Amino acid sequence: MLRYKPTLPALPTQWALTVLQGLAVLLAALPVTLPAQDTAQLTRVWQQEWPRTDFSRHAVDLREIVSGGPPKDGIPPIDKPAFVSPVEADRWLAADEPVLVFAHAGDARAYPLQILIWHEIVNDVVGDRPVAVTFCPLCNSALVFDRRVQAKVLDFGTTGKLRHSDLVMWDRQTESWWQQLTGEAIVGELMGTRLTALPAPLVAYGTFRTAYPQGRVLSRDTGRQRDYGSNPYVGYDNPAIRQPFLLRGAPDGRVPAMERVVALELGGEAKAYPYGELAKVGAVNDRVGGLDVVVLHRSGTRSALDGHAIATSRDVGTGAVFERAVQGRTLTFELREGALLDRETGTRWSLLGQALDGPLQGQRLTPVVHGNHFAFAWLAFRPQSAIYRAP
Numbered sequence: 592m593l594r595y596k597p598t599l600p601a602l603p604t605q606w607a608l609t610v611l612q613g614l615a616v617l618l619a620a621l622p623v624t625l626p627a628q629d630t631a632q633l634t635r636v637w638q639q640e641w642p643r644t645d646f647s648r649h650a651v652d653l654r655e656i657v658s659g660g661p662p663k664d665g666i667p668p669i670d671k672p673a674f675v676s677p678v679e680a681d682r683w684l685a686a687d688e689p690v691l692v693f694a695h696a697g698d699a700r701a702y703p704l705q706i707l708i709w710h711e712i713v714n715d716v717v718g719d720r721p722v723a724v725t726f727c728p729l730c731n732s733a734l735v736f737d738r739r740v741q742a743k744v745l746d747f748g749t750t751g752k753l754r755h756s757d758l759v760m761w762d763r764q765t766e767s768w769w770q771q772l773t774g775e776a777i778v779g780e781l782m783g784t785r786l787t788a789l790p791a792p793l794v795a796y797g798t799f800r801t802a803y804p805q806g807r808v809l810s811r812d813t814g815r816q817r818d819y820g821s822n823p824y825v826g827y828d829n830p831a832i833r834q835p836f837l838l839r840g841a842p843d844g845r846v847p848a849m850e851r852v853v854a855l856e857l858g859g860e861a862k863a864y865p866y867g868e869l870a871k872v873g874a875v876n877d878r879v880g881g882l883d884v885v886v887l888h889r890s891g892t893r894s895a896l897d898g899h900a901i902a903t904s905r906d907v908g909t910g911a912v913f914e915r916a917v918q919g920r921t922l923t924f925e926l927r928e929g930a931l932l933d934r935e936t937g938t939r940w941s942l943l944g945q946a947l948d949g950p951l952q953g954q955r956l957t958p959v960v961h962g963n964h965f966a967f968a969w970l971a972f973r974p975q976s977a978i979y980r981a982p
Contacts, residue, residue, distance in 0.1 A: 630654060643766040648782040650775070656759060656768075657837055659729075661751040663761070667815060668712035668748050674700065674807035677800045683811065683820065685902040686797030687893050689909065690808070691733045692943070693791045695720050699806035701799045702726075704733065704895035706809055708824070709817040711758060713809065714738065714746050722789065723747045725771050727758035728824050728896060729836060730968035731851060732772045735791035740784055755971040756838040772964070772972055790958035792911045794942055795892040802943045821899055828896040828907075828965070835967050843970035845978050853910035854969040854976070855961040857882050861976035863969055864888075869910060871981040873926030876915065883915040884959055885924045886979075887931065889942050910963055913944045913956035 630653055634646040640663055646653065680701075684690075690701040696718025707713070707726035715722050721738040725747075738745045745762040747769070752759040758771040767779030774786035799806060811819045827836075832849050835842060842848040852863040858880025869875065869888035876885055890908040897904035915922050922933040924940070931940045938949030944956030962969070970976060 641761075641766055644761075644768065644779045645782075646778060648780065649778045650782050651754065651777045653778070655839070656752050656754045656778075657839075659751055659753040659758075659837065661749070663751055664748045665751050666709070666711050666749045668714060669706075669710050669809075669813050670714050670746065671814070672713050672715050673810040673812045675810045677804065677806065677808060680796070680808035681800075684796050684808065685893075686800070687795045687891055687906065688901055689793055689892050689895050690796045690799055691724060691726070691735065691791050691793050692799050692803075693717055693722060693724065693735045693789065694803070694806075695722075695789075699799075699803035701796060701803075701806060701808045703796065703809060704793075705820050705901050706811060706813065706817075707733065708822065708895055709815070709819065710813065711749055712747050712760060720789075723760075723786070724791075725758070725760065727771050727968075728827070729753070729756045730758070730772060730965055731828065731896065732757065732962055732964045732968060733791070733793050734771065734774070734962055735789045736774050736786035737789060738786075740781065740786065753837050755968065756835050757968055757972075770972075772962070772968060788960045790960050792943060792958065793892070793909050793963045794911070795909070798891075798942055802941060802945060820901060822896060822901050822904065824896050825899050826897065828894055835965070838967060838971065842967035843974065846966035846970070848965065848967040850966045851907060851910075851963055852966045852969055853886050853888070853912060853961055854964050854973070855879060855884075855886075855912055855959060856973065856976075857884075857959070861973040862979060863966065863973075863976050864910065864979040865966065866908060866910065868979055868981040870908065874924040874931060875979060875981075876923050877979070882959070883921050885913055885915050885922075885956075886961075887911045887913075887924075887942060909942075910961075911942055911944070912959040912961040914959060915956075917951060917954055917956065 689704045698718040702724050713724040721744045723736045723738050726733045747760045750759045750761045760769040765780040767776045767781040769776050776784045851866045854863045860880040864886050888910045892909040894904045894907045936950040938951040939947045946952050946954040
């Protein structure tokens with residue numbers, strides 16, 4: 592959430608990365624917690640900006656929460672999102688740019704990361720479902736949650752705070768604080784409440800456009816002046832970065848910190864599939880938490896956190912997860928000459944789980960809630976997570 596400032600003269604990328612890494616290492620060397628007497632002082636300071644937040648109710652050590660720089664809603668959420676047709680979006684959105692996709696009740700929408708990177712939260716209603724569409728650039732975590740809690744529809748904003756480098760959100764109804772990557776209220780009246788996460792694949796815009804030609808795309812008409820299409824975190828996902836910004840302590844060493852992973856948790860079992868491992872096989876048939884799933888990886892989706900222009904940044908690919916059961920049969924998937932097929936029927940499937948042709952044409956795989964995060968972020972919150980390794 593700490594913003595580079597594109598209006599300032601651009602620093603040489605390698606120099607900026609060196610400074611960023613040095614600062615991150617310095618911060619990581621600090622004690623994980625501050626002296627006990629500082630907790631009370633911390634809450635007194637916060638209470639001035641958050642008079643309605645009950646800081647006596649917290650599920651985490653408050654000293655783990657740090658300022659990311661901006662104040663409350665300094666990174667402004669989008670509360671009244673406008674949408675355009677794919678025909679109109681084609682004018683400014685490249686086919687291989689990343690979009691977060693959510694579909695419900697016949698209403699399919701794409702949320703380009705080139706917009707989310709500047710706002711981080713969109714409060715929306717898709718079909719009849721109120722949702723929060725969220726993106727934390729520092730963790731590369733793009734997730735969608737149901738906004739309904741205890742018969743209330745909550746509206747979310749950005750606190751300007753981070754925990755484990757991840758966005759801490761707040762709701763305007765109770766001013767409770769929420770961890771974006773887990774969807775859990777960690778401070779305030781709703782402490783311990785968990786938002787319902789919803790399946791929302793991160794794919795290339797062209798994949799969405801092909802699957803949903805009548806779908807809608809979040810408009811750049813947000814009511815704010817931002818340099819949409821540019822990346823204010825140039826070079827942030829450089830694989831050479833070993834210590835992510837504002838992460839206290841060393842990251843889990845089993846996977847490089849900035850490696851992207853497809854991550855999921857089912858039935859109390861957490862598992863991460865590094866992109867590098869997935870790219871070797873294309874499709875992994877697995878069983879997680881008692882559920883048969885397939886984890887996919889495809890190239891053709893650009894990074895939102897590489898170059899200055901997202902449309903010309905490097906191809907990092909993306910991942911998706913689906914249940915393997917179709918019409919009472921458990922399928923086995925594999926990549927053959929670039930096409931995703933199931934061995935049982937030979938049906939060809941898309942990255943969004945649509946049967947394109949073959950005996951099962953017209954069927955859809957059931958999506959599984961997952962994320963495409965940086966490894967350090969997932970493992971900071973799910974340290975017990977297993978790591979997939981290709982055979």
